[in-house]
Amino acid sequence: MDIQGLCAGVMHDVLEDTGVTKGEMAAVFGNTVAEMVDGLSKLEKLKFEDHAEHQAESFRKLILAMTKDVRVIVVKLADRLHNMRTLGSMRPDKRRRIARETLEIYAQIANRIGLNNAYRELQDLSFQNLHPNRYETLKKRWTRAGRTGRTLSAKFCARSASGW
Structure with a gap:
């Protein structure tokens, strides 16, 4: 796993559980990490x-x-x-x-x-x-x-x- 994947793994719940936005995350960690974390967050949001x-x-x-x-x-x-x-x-x-x-x-x-x-x-x-x-x-x-x-x-x- 590369550094971006590791960052996304550590921060996988940040967008869901805090007030941090995807844009703020991208500004600090880059678009790739923000996209990965956003993808993980979207998996959790749907109700069935x-x-x-x-x-x-x-x-x-x-x-x-x-x-x-x-x-x-x-x-x-x-x-x-x-x-x-x-x-x-x-x-x-x-x-x-x-x-x-x-x-x-x-x-x-x-x-x-x-x-x-x-x-x-x-x-x-x-x-x-x-x-x-x-x-x-x-x-x-x-x-x-x-x-x-x-x-x-x-x-x-x-x-x-x-x-x-």
Whole structure:
């Protein structure tokens, strides 16, 4: 990731959460950084009627953002990965909603663009939040089998949960 991508990553919520304008950001950090942060902010602004519409629209917007500058999608995936790592303080229903969206949209995009480690971790964290009891059971099996230090992939979890 280049310096502009790193700047956009650090400031990804600035336009949404502060009074800083895109113009002010461009004056200090340049148009490229401001455009990337603006692209990330636009992904968060739309409201949707239902979950399916939200997922489809999120996917379309991410693809459009990616065609303009792939760094936008990388920053968004990093942000989602961070959010998934810190879901513990949220209500269970909200954790499940975010985990489902992550599994169905963000993990798939990470896989398609070759971010394999992010893909596996997003799958693992999603499964952990969607099926906490199964996750703990599988984690114990995984550890007993001597596979510590790795994530539980969704394929492993699915096979193991179905009895192989």
